[in-house]
Amino acid sequence: MHETEQHDLSDDSDYAAASRHDVSRSILRSDSGKSTTSEAGGSEVVYSKENVAIHPTQYASERISGRLRLFKQGSSLFLSWIPYKPTTDGSAVLQGQGSSSVPLEKDRYLYTIKSLPLADVHSIRRHTPALGWQYTIVVLSSGLAYPPFYFYNGGVREFLATLKHHVFIVRSADDANVFLVNNFRDPLQRTLSSLELPGVVSIANRTSFHKPRISMSSLDDPERVNGATYDGTSSTSEYSGQPKKSHDPARDISIQVLEKFSLVTKFARETTSHLFCDSHDGLNAYEKKQQNNYSSVKHTSSQSDEMEKTSDMSPVASDPLEFEELRLIWGKQRMHPLSFEEWTSFFDSEGRITDSKALRERIFYGGVEDDIRKKVWKFLLGYHEYDSTDAEREYLASVKKSEYQVIKTQWKSISAAQAKRFTKFRERKGLIDKDVVRTDRSIAYYEGDDNPNVTILRDILLTYSFYNFDLGYCQGMSDLLSPILYVMEDESESFWCFVALMERLGPNFNRDQSGMHSQLFALSKLVEILDSPLHNYFKQADCLNYFFCFRWILIQFKREFEYDQIMHLWEVLWTHHLSEHLHLYMCVAILKKHRKKIMGEQMDFDTLLKFINELSGHIDLDWTIREAEALCTCAGENGAACIPPGTPPSLPIETDMGLYPQDDEVL
Amino acid sequence: MASRRRILLKVIILGDSGVGKTSLMNQYVSRKFSNQYKATIGADFLTKEVQIEDRLLTLQIWDTAGQERFQSLGVAFYRGADCCVLVYDVNVMKSFDNLNNWREEFLIQASPSDPENFPFVVLGNKTDIDGGNSRVVSEKKAKQWCASKGNIPYFETSAKEGTNVEAAFQCIANIALKNEPEEEIYLPDTIDVASGNRQQRSSGCEC
Numbered sequence: 106m107h108e109t110e111q112h113d114l115s116d117d118s119d120y121a122a123a124s125r126h127d128v129s130r131s132i133l134r135s136d137s138g139k140s141t142t143s144e145a146g147g148s149e150v151v152y153s154k155e156n157v158a159i160h161p162t163q164y165a166s167e168r169i170s171g172r173l174r175l176f177k178q179g180s181s182l183f184l185s186w187i188p189y190k191p192t193t194d195g196s197a198v199l200q201g202q203g204s205s206s207v208p209l210e211k212d213r214y215l216y217t218i219k220s221l222p223l224a225d226v227h228s229i230r231r232h233t234p235a236l237g238w239q240y241t242i243v244v245l246s247s248g249l250a251y252p253p254f255y256f257y258n259g260g261v262r263e264f265l266a267t268l269k270h271h272v273f274i275v276r277s278a279d280d281a282n283v284f285l286v287n288n289f290r291d292p293l294q295r296t297l298s299s300l301e302l303p304g305v306v307s308i309a310n311r312t313s314f315h316k317p318r319i320s321m322s323s324l325d326d327p328e329r330v331n332g333a334t335y336d337g338t339s340s341t342s343e344y345s346g347q348p349k350k351s352h353d354p355a356r357d358i359s360i361q362v363l364e365k366f367s368l369v370t371k372f373a374r375e376t377t378s379h380l381f382c383d384s385h386d387g388l389n390a391y392e393k394k395q396q397n398n399y400s401s402v403k404h405t406s407s408q409s410d411e412m413e414k415t416s417d418m419s420p421v422a423s424d425p426l427e428f429e430e431l432r433l434i435w436g437k438q439r440m441h442p443l444s445f446e447e448w449t450s451f452f453d454s455e456g457r458i459t460d461s462k463a464l465r466e467r468i469f470y471g472g473v474e475d476d477i478r479k480k481v482w483k484f485l486l487g488y489h490e491y492d493s494t495d496a497e498r499e500y501l502a503s504v505k506k507s508e509y510q511v512i513k514t515q516w517k518s519i520s521a522a523q524a525k526r527f528t529k530f531r532e533r534k535g536l537i538d539k540d541v542v543r544t545d546r547s548i549a550y551y552e553g554d555d556n557p558n559v560t561i562l563r564d565i566l567l568t569y570s571f572y573n574f575d576l577g578y579c580q581g582m583s584d585l586l587s588p589i590l591y592v593m594e595d596e597s598e599s600f601w602c603f604v605a606l607m608e609r610l611g612p613n614f615n616r617d618q619s620g621m622h623s624q625l626f627a628l629s630k631l632v633e634i635l636d637s638p639l640h641n642y643f644k645q646a647d648c649l650n651y652f653f654c655f656r657w658i659l660i661q662f663k664r665e666f667e668y669d670q671i672m673h674l675w676e677v678l679w680t681h682h683l684s685e686h687l688h689l690y691m692c693v694a695i696l697k698k699h700r701k702k703i704m705g706e707q708m709d710f711d712t713l714l715k716f717i718n719e720l721s722g723h724i725d726l727d728w729t730i731r732e733a734e735a736l737c738t739c740a741g742e743n744g745a746a747c748i749p750p751g752t753p754p755s756l757p758i759e760t761d762m763g764l765y766p767q768d769d770e771v772l
Numbered sequence: 773m774a775s776r777r778r779i780l781l782k783v784i785i786l787g788d789s790g791v792g793k794t795s796l797m798n799q800y801v802s803r804k805f806s807n808q809y810k811a812t813i814g815a816d817f818l819t820k821e822v823q824i825e826d827r828l829l830t831l832q833i834w835d836t837a838g839q840e841r842f843q844s845l846g847v848a849f850y851r852g853a854d855c856c857v858l859v860y861d862v863n864v865m866k867s868f869d870n871l872n873n874w875r876e877e878f879l880i881q882a883s884p885s886d887p888e889n890f891p892f893v894v895l896g897n898k899t900d901i902d903g904g905n906s907r908v909v910s911e912k913k914a915k916q917w918c919a920s921k922g923n924i925p926y927f928e929t930s931a932k933e934g935t936n937v938e939a940a941f942q943c944i945a946n947i948a949l950k951n952e953p954e955e956e957i958y959l960p961d962t963i964d965v966a967s968g969n970r971q972q973r974s975s976g977c978e979c
Contacts (some may be wrong), residue, residue: 580813714817718814
C-alpha cells in the first residue's frame with residue numbers, strides 16, 4: 106500500500122532529469138567552479154549553489170543571500186547555508202548580480218545553518234512559481250520549518266536530484282511538490298522510531314520499505330543508499346535500526362503514541378535547541394524567527410539610507426504569489442471578509458458548493474460579511490451539506506422545522522402539576538431561566554425587559570436539553586447559542602445549527618469534564634513543544650493543569666472578545682482549515698505573547714488566572730489568529746500529535762455515546 | 773516591622789448557580805450591583821484591603837461557577853483557602869438543601885489540615901425579593917443547620933441593596949484570619965496579638 110507513494114517519481118521532470126545523468130558533481134562544477142572536496146576536514150561537498158537567499162521579511166529587497174551546500178561526512182549527508190558577509194569578496198561579486206543583502210550580524214547567526222543532518226529533515230517542499238524565483242522550504246522532523254530558500258540562480262532541480270542521489274526521498278502522496286526525506290508513512294511513528302524506543306516498530310520498515318532500498322542499492326553502492334545513517338550526531342536515522350521485532354505495528358502505535366509522548370516532545374525540543382545552538386539566549390527556534398522578523402523591519406528603517414541606495418542599484422521585482430506562500434510560515438495577512446459576490450461564485454447552477462475546501466480556506470483568512478453569515482454558518486457548522494442543492498436544503502428546512510416543534514412540544518406539554526413531580530425538569534428549566542437573562546443582555550438583540558429573543562433563547566436551550574437529555578443543559582451553552590440565534594433569526598434553524606455545533610463541542614460540557622481535560626492536556630503538550638521555557642515555568646509554578654485557560658476553551662473565547670469579533674472568530678475556527686484545534690494554538694499564541702510578563706513577575710496560579718481573566722477585551726484578534734496559524738504550521742505533525750484523537754471539537758470517536766438518541770434520528 | 777506586613781487571606785464563595793455569588797462579591801468589593809452579571813465560567817477573584825485592629829489584610833475573594841458539573845475544577849481553585857462562604861437563595865429551597873453538598877465537596881477538594889474546624893460562613897441571599905414574601909427558607913431553619921455544623925456564623929443578605937454585606941464580610945475576614953496560624957510561626961512577636969484577636973472576633977461573629 107505504500108508502494109505508490111514510494112515509486113512513482115517518474116512523472117516528475119526533476120526526477121526524470123536526475124535519473125538521466127549522474128548529477129551532483131557536474132552540476133557542482135558548472136555552478137561554483139570550485140573543488141568538490143574538503144569544506145571542513147573529511148567532508149565532501151556534493152552540491153553548492155551561490156545566491157540562495159532567504160527573505161526574513163515579506164520584502165524581497167531585504168533578502169539575505171548565501172551559499173547553500175550539501176556535503177557528506179562519512180556516510181551522512183548534511184546541508185549548510187552560510188549567508189555572505191557584507192564585506193567579503195564573495196558578496197561583492199554577488200551584489201553585482203543584484204543582491205541587496207546587508208544582514209545584521211545577529212540575522213546571520215539566526216539563519217545560518219552550519220550542518221543540518223538530512224536525517225533530521227522531514228520533508229522539502231518545492232515551489233516553482235510561474236513568476237519570480239523558485240524556492241524550497243525545508244521542514245524538520247520536529248515540525249519546525251526554515252524560511253524558504255530562494256534560488257536566485259536557479260538550481261532547485263539539481264538540489265533535489267543531488268538529494269535523491271544521497272538520501273532516500275519519496276514524493277508525498279498528498280502533494281506532488283512535497284518530497285519526504287527518510288519517509289515513513291506515519292509521521293509520528295517516524296519520530297518515535299527515530300528515538301529508537303524499544304518496542305516501537307515502524308510500519309515502513311516491515312512492509313514495502315525494503316523494496317526501494319534494494320532497488321536503489323542496485324544502482325549505487327550500499328554506503329550511498331545508507332546516506333542518511335551517520336554516526337556521532339545527536340539524532341539517529343531510522344534506517345539503521347531496521348528491521349525490528351515483529352510487533353503488530355498498528356497496535357503499537359495506538360497504545361504507545363501517547364505513552365511515549367513526552368519523549369517525542371523532548372526530541373522535538375532537543376532538535377530545536379540543537380539547530381539554533383549558535384545563539385544562547387534560551388529562546389526557541391520559532392521565537393527567534395519571529396524576533397528576527399521584527400528586528401529586520403527595525404533594521405530596515407534604521408539603515409534606510411543604505412537600503413535605499415542598494416535597492417536603487419538593484420530593484421527586485423515582487424511576486425505576489427511567492428509572498429503569499431512566504432507568509433504562510435509566519436501567519437498569512439488577513440483578508441477582507443467574504444462578500445456576497447464571492448460567496449455566490451462558489452455555487453454551481455443547482456446550488457451545490459463545488460469546492461468546499463477553497464471556500465473554507467477563503468473564510469479562514471477573512472471571515473464573511475454580515476449579510477451572508479446566516480447562509481455560510483449553516484454549512485460551516487455542518488447543518489447543511491456542501492454538496493446539497495438549493496431544493497434539498499429548502500426541503501430539509503421544512504422537515505427540520507416540524508421536527509423541532511415535535512421535540513419542543515415534549516416539554517411544552519408538561520403541566521404545572523406534572524412539573525411538581527418532575528424535579529429534574531424544574532431544575533433544568535430553572536437553571537436555563539437564570540442563565541438566559543444574563544446572556545449578552547447588553548447586545549441590542551437581547552436587551553430590555555420581556556425581550557422575546559431571550560424567551561426564544563430559553564426555548565431552544567430547553568428543547569436541546571430534551572433533544573439530548575443525557576447532556577442536558579450546562580452553563581456556557583447559552584453563550585454558544587446566543588450568537589447563533591442572533592445570526593439565524595429563526596428558532597428552528599438556530600436550534601439545528603446549535604445541535605450541529607454541540608456535536609463537536611458537547612463533550613466540553615460532559616459531567617466528567619473529559620472533553621475539557623483532553624483539551625487542557627493537549628494545550629499543555631502544545632506549549633511544551635512550542636514554548637518549552639514557558640512550559641518549564643508552568644511546571645515549576647504548579648500551573649500545568651491550565652485551568653486558567655478553562656473559559657477560553659469551554660466557550661471558544663466567547664467572553665474574551667466583542668460580539669462582532671466572536672462571530673468572526675467562530676467562523677474562522679469552524680472552517681477547520683489547517684487544524685480542528687486552532688483555538689488551542691490561539692491559547693499558545695496568547696500565552697507566548699505574555700510569557701515575559703508571566704515569567705518575569707513569577708506569577709503563581711492565582712495571579713496567572715487573574716491576569717488571564719483580565720485579558721478579556723484586550724486581545725488582538727487578527728494578530729492572535731495569524732500567530733496561531735503560524736504556530737500551527739510550525740508545529741506541523743508534532744503539534745497534531747499533541748492532541749489526542751477525539752479531542753473536541755473533533756467529532757467524538759464513539760458515535761453511540763448518546764448524543765443522538767435514536768428517536769431523534771434525522772431524516 | 774514584621775507584624776505589620778500584609779497578610780493575604782483567601783476566601784472561596786460557593787453555592788448553587790444564580791444564588792448571587794458574583795453579586796455579593798462585587799457589592800462588597802466595589803459597592804456596586806448589576807442585573808447583568810454573566811454566569812461565571814471557571815473562576816475569578818477580586819481583592820480588597822481590610823484592616824482588622826492594627827492588621828492590614830488583603831482579602832482575596834474567589835467567585836466560582838455554580839453548576840455542579842464544574843466542581844472538579846475546585847481542586848485548583850480551593851487550595852490554600854482560609855475561609856469558605858456558602859451562599860444560598862432564601863427563595864429557593866434547593867439552593868439551601870445543597871449547602872451540605874457544597875460544604876462536603878469543599879472539604880474533600882480543598883482537604884484542609886483540620887476539616888472539623890475549618891471556618892465556614894453561610895449567607896442567605898436575596899432577602900429583598902418580593903419584600904421577603906417569596907422566601908421559602910426561614911431564618912430559623914437556616915440557623916439550625918448552621919448550629920448543627922459546628923456553629924457556622926450566619927448572615928441574611930441582599931447583594932442588590934447591600935444589606936448586611938459589609939457585616940458578613942467583616943466576619944468572614946475575621947474568621948479567615950483566625951485560620952491563618954501558619955503565618956504567625958514566622959512572626960513570633962505577633963502571636964499574642966493574633967490570639968487576642970481570635971478571642972474577640974469569634975464572639976463578634978456569633979450572630
